[in-house]
Amino acid sequence: xxxxxxxxxxxxxxxxxxxxxxxxxxxxxxxxxxxxxxxxxxxxxxxxxxxxxxxxxxxxxxxxxxxxxxxxxxxxxxxxxxxxxxxxxxxxxxxxxxxxxxxxxxxxxxxxxxxxxxxxxxxxxxxxxxxxxxxxxxxxxxxxxxxxxxxxxxxxxxxxxxxxxxxxxxxxxxxxxxxxxxxxxxxxxxxxxxxxxxxxxxxxxxxxxxxxxxxxxxxxxxxxxxxxxxxxxxxxxxxxxxxxxxxxxxxxxxxxxxxxxxxxxxxxxxxxxxxxxxxxxxxxxxxxxxxxxxxxxxxxxxxxxxxxxx
Numbered sequence: 001x002x003x004x005x006x007x008x009x010x011x012x013x014x015x016x017x018x019x020x021x022x023x024x025x026x027x028x029x030x031x032x033x034x035x036x037x038x039x040x041x042x043x044x045x046x047x048x049x050x051x052x053x054x055x056x057x058x059x060x061x062x063x064x065x066x067x068x069x070x071x072x073x074x075x076x077x078x079x080x081x082x083x084x085x086x087x088x089x090x091x092x093x094x095x096x097x098x099x100x101x102x103x104x105x106x107x108x109x110x111x112x113x114x115x116x117x118x119x120x121x122x123x124x125x126x127x128x129x130x131x132x133x134x135x136x137x138x139x140x141x142x143x144x145x146x147x148x149x150x151x152x153x154x155x156x157x158x159x160x161x162x163x164x165x166x167x168x169x170x171x172x173x174x175x176x177x178x179x180x181x182x183x184x185x186x187x188x189x190x191x192x193x194x195x196x197x198x199x200x201x202x203x204x205x206x207x208x209x210x211x212x213x214x215x216x217x218x219x220x221x222x223x224x225x226x227x228x229x230x231x232x233x234x235x236x237x238x239x240x241x242x243x244x245x246x247x248x249x250x251x252x253x254x255x256x257x258x259x260x261x262x263x264x265x266x267x268x269x270x271x272x273x274x275x276x277x278x279x280x281x282x283x284x285x286x287x288x289x290x291x292x293x294x295x296x297x298x299x300x301x302x303x304x305x306x307x308x309x310x
Contacts (some may be wrong), residue, residue, distance in 0.1 A: 049281035055180055056275050067282035078283065080256045081264040088175060088260065089239035095179050096235040097228060100186020105216065107187070108194045118191075122184035133248025136177035167257035174249050175260055178242070179187050186231055193227040194220070218266055240291050261287050288296075 043294035053061040067078070071078055103121055107114050124132065139146045140163035163173040197220070205215050221228070243262035246252065252259035252267070261283065268305045 042259070046281045046284055047147050049278050050285040051282075052278045053124060054277040054281075063278065067279050067288060071282055071286065077256060077259065078261075078264060079257045081261045084171060084256075084258060085240060085242070085260045087260075088171065088178075089236060092175055092182075092239045093232060093235045094180055096182055096186050097231050099179065099183045100231070101224075101228075103183060103187040104190035104194055105212075105220075107191055109212070118187075121187055124181045125184045125188075127181065129244035130248055132177060132181045133245050136173070136180075137164065137249055140173055165254060167255050170250055170254060170257045174246055177249065178245055181245075182235075182238075186235075189227065189231060190224070193224050197223055229299070233298055236298065237291060237295060240294075242286070 011127055051062065051064060053063050053067075055061065107118055111117065127135075142148060142160070142162045142165065145163075147163060151157060151159050161169050163169050201219060201223070202215070205219055210219070242260055243266070246258050246260055246263055247266075250258040250265040263284050265280045265287075268274060268283065269277055
């Protein structure tokens with residue numbers, strides 16, 4: 001009798017689990033369908049297009065690795081875009097992480113006007129790339145922009161530049177605007193991590209008369225290793241795919257000096273009237289593989305093997 005009752009209870013439990021799974025799938029189905037339609041399908045379609053020549057009127061021709069061969073061996077604009085993107089990513093990632101940490105340390109040390117500085121430094125993060133881009137286009141305007149006006153006011157009129165109109169300064173000007181927007185985000189993340197550090201360790205360092213620089217190098221930085229690694233990866237991914245700010249400020253010019261891989265893909269797909277979606281798809285696939293590989297390498301290199309114990 002007890003065995004039969006146990007089997008019945010088990011059956012009821014299994015039926016309840018199946019019913020709960022059905023309800024769960026019913027609620028998840030709309031989101032999964034939307035995700036599949038707007039994310040999974042475009043990704044798979046891009047990989048498919050990369051190995052084909054997609055011509056007008058639905059003509060599809062299999063070309064194998066032809067797009068990749070042309071891309072790597074006969075496309076100087078692509079390599080210029082890669083160079084610009086790599087330089088932008090390297091410099092911006094270093095400045096993002098190091099600058100955000102320094103700003104967070106200023107607030108953590110309770111610098112004068114710290115609450116006001118926190119608002120000022122974080123406010124640009126809340127702005128969209130379009131707003132930031134238009135704002136800095138005005139600032140860098142040669143005739144009436146704030147940058148050149150400030151130089152004239154300081155008696156440094158000889159240093160006036162067409163900041164976005166010269167190949168030698170355009171990329172650095174966009175980079176400056178980008179850092180103005182994103183330093184506050186890294187600052188907030190680091191500030192939260194600093195407040196989570198064990199007070200006993202920092203207090204012991206102060207009792208030993210440990211200076212701020214030594215404390216940063218030997219105590220704070222090692223304990224923030226995980227946060228630093230995560231921000232490096234996030235910053236790297238964002239910079240490798242940068243598009244919005246450059247498109248608004250320069251459109252990739254002048255003379256390809258600010259062209260990035262993302263802007264080049266867009267131009268090849270929608271602006272140049274080449275009537276072939278296969279080639280820009282090949283660029284996107286290749287860049288995706290490069291980003292994925294680099295992120296895997298950086299994540300492995302920065303992985304914390306020995307857990308710190310306090």
